[in-house]
Amino acid sequence: DTALLWFRRDLRLADLPSLLAAADAADEVLACFVLDPTLIASSGERRLKFLYDSLRDLDEQLDGRLLVVRGKPENRIPLIAKAVGANSVHISADHTPYGVARDERVEAALSKVGDDVELHATGSSFAVTPGRVTKSDGEPYKVFTPYFRAWRDHGWHTPAKSGPTSATWVDPADVTSSEIHAHDIPDLDVDLSIPAGERAALKRWKQFRGGTGDYSDHAVGDYDDERDRPDHDATSRMSAYLKYGNIHPRTMLADLTRLESDAETKTGATSYLRELCFRDFYASVLKQWPHSAWQNWNRDFDAIEVDEGTDADAAFEAWKAGKTGFPIVDAGMRQLSGSGFMHNRLRMIVASFLVKDLHVPWQWGARWFLDQLIDGDLASNQHGWQWTAGCGTDASPYFRVFNPTTQGLKFDPTGDYVRRWVPELADIEGKAVHELKDGRPSDYPDPIVDHKAEREEALRRYQALSK
Ligand code: FAD
Numbered sequence: 500d501t502a503l504l505w506f507r508r509d510l511r512l513a514d515l516p517s518l519l520a521a522a523d524a525a526d527e528v529l530a531c532f533v534l535d536p537t538l539i540a541s542s543g544e545r546r547l548k549f550l551y552d553s554l555r556d557l558d559e560q561l562d563g564r565l566l567v568v569r570g571k572p573e574n575r576i577p578l579i580a581k582a583v584g585a586n587s588v589h590i591s592a593d594h595t596p597y598g599v600a601r602d603e604r605v606e607a608a609l610s611k612v613g614d615d616v617e618l619h620a621t622g623s624s625f626a627v628t629p630g631r632v633t634k635s636d637g638e639p640y641k642v643f644t645p646y647f648r649a650w651r652d653h654g655w656h657t658p659a660k661s662g663p664t665s666a667t668w669v670d671p672a673d674v675t676s677s678e679i680h681a682h683d684i685p686d687l688d689v690d691l692s693i694p695a696g697e698r699a700a701l702k703r704w705k706q707f708r709g710g711t712g713d714y715s716d717h718a719v720g721d722y723d724d725e726r727d728r729p730d731h732d733a734t735s736r737m738s739a740y741l742k743y744g745n746i747h748p749r750t751m752l753a754d755l756t757r758l759e760s761d762a763e764t765k766t767g768a769t770s771y772l773r774e775l776c777f778r779d780f781y782a783s784v785l786k787q788w789p790h791s792a793w794q795n796w797n798r799d800f801d802a803i804e805v806d807e808g809t810d811a812d813a814a815f816e817a818w819k820a821g822k823t824g825f826p827i828v829d830a831g832m833r834q835l836s837g838s839g840f841m842h843n844r845l846r847m848i849v850a851s852f853l854v855k856d857l858h859v860p861w862q863w864g865a866r867w868f869l870d871q872l873i874d875g876d877l878a879s880n881q882h883g884w885q886w887t888a889g890c891g892t893d894a895s896p897y898f899r900v901f902n903p904t905t906q907g908l909k910f911d912p913t914g915d916y917v918r919r920w921v922p923e924l925a926d927i928e929g930k931a932v933h934e935l936k937d938g939r940p941s942d943y944p945d946p947i948v949d950h951k952a953e954r955e956e957a958l959r960r961y962q963a964l965s966k
Pocket of ligand 1: 726734735736737738739741742774775777778781841842843844846847850868872874875876877879880881883884887
């Protein structure tokens with residue numbers, strides 16, 4: 500008999516509990532992926548390229564035995580299950596609003612196939628399943644730090660011991676019929692600054708956790724001191740791999756807890772582990788409050804005055820193009836459009852600028868980020884934006900308005916980051932690049948707003964809200 504292993508955002512073979520569950524359930528396993536037009540339509544080009552390359556990596560590891568089809572999962576999965584006579588379909592749970600609704604539809608459709616084919620969810624893409632860590636009264640956490648404490652106390656499983664040889668794989672060529680059209684894995688002519696796939700993820704992680712030479716032996720060790728320095732580029736860049744499940748966070752946490760017992764890497768490992776917890780936290784927040792995907796988590800903010808219309812459109816275009824005349828903001832926005840990645844400190848700076856200096860709805864910025872980012876992820880992105888906009892769970896207070904120049908001086912003190920991304924400013928040395936006190940090159944724009952005045956305006960709007 501055969502079980503179906505349906506991949507989604509878990510594009511790997513190591514540490515994959517659903518693979519072990521499928522192999523346990525039947526003699527043979529058919530691996531499949533459904534190109535879902537709804538998800539494809541909502542992914543930016545770079546994310547699609549990352550997805551397709553991840554599928555290629557998976558297919559290679561399976562010696563070409565990944566079945567890829569295109570269509571609505573609620574149509575495709577039952578068809579495939581029926582064609583191979585599968586009794587069970589195995590997945591890693593997906594807790595996003597779309598994922599939950601889709602899986603309910605698939606489950607209902609499967610129950611109509613022959614003898615009730617079951618959809619089995621084993622594991623998720625998170626260290627701790629979203630929604631599992633709650634307060635003692637069962638209520639979800641609204642504040643990160645107590646969630647973090649409870650998350651650590653709860654703990655997580657050790658990595659599942661799975662891999663390419665964990666199952667006897669069915670060759671899709673033996674099961675495709677006129678109803679099941681195998682689809683080639685698509686390709687896109689897009690450069691990725693981060694190579695996709697499980698093997699690339701494991702390589703990158705080994706470099707970052709240390710011990711393999713070519714990155715830095717102490718990347719994790721230095722993380723706590725260096726993580727806020729975009730000019731040093733000292734973060735792991737693991738986010739896209741986590742987003743597509745090329746690696747499971749548990750694999751990383753197993754290393755991190757080991758690194759915590761070494762004096763040289765302890766502080767960095769704890770600090771990194773805390774960031775991974777943010778990812779779990781925001782997935783939990785989205786599961787508990789699905790409205791927060793596109794609406795203010797804190798509904799009190801629904802009444803805040805935002806700018807919409809021609810002027811806001813023009814300001815938004817300047818922001819997207821990295822032509823605001825604020826060097827640190829422009830550098831961040833150009834890193835985004837130029838590479839599909841942006842350093843976390845920059846994400847906070849440019850988001851604050853859009854919401855509090857330009858008074859544009861955070862949703863506009865969040866949509867642009869999702870379009871451009873390779874790691875674009877609904878839970879982390881929307882709640883990152885809402886943290887900045889002040890309407891999220893334990894958000895940065897609205898009245899704390901980042902001064903872009905001060906942020907630049909503090910976090911890019913060498914000015915190297917700005918020069919790397921804004922070529923018009925390449926000849927201005929040192930940190931002077933942030934203030935441009937001696938004038939601006941003629942091809943670099945004047946500031947599109949007066950930060951001081953817009954800060955006052957942001958505070959006025961906030962005060963009007965709290966009245
Ligand atoms: P590292 O510093 O090496 O962190 C390690 C891992 O921890 C990351 O890969 C990520 O999985 C997780 N992590 C770190 N910080 C956060 C955080 N604040 N929230 C959630 N997870 C975190 N992250 C995304 O993965 N996708 C997004 O779409 C996204 N959008 C964001 C939008 C805004 C406005 C803000 C402020 C943050 C956003 N983040 C997002 C969080 C964070 O900026 C990125 O995860 C991080 O920059 C990725 O780089 P890295 O892997 O080198 O991070």
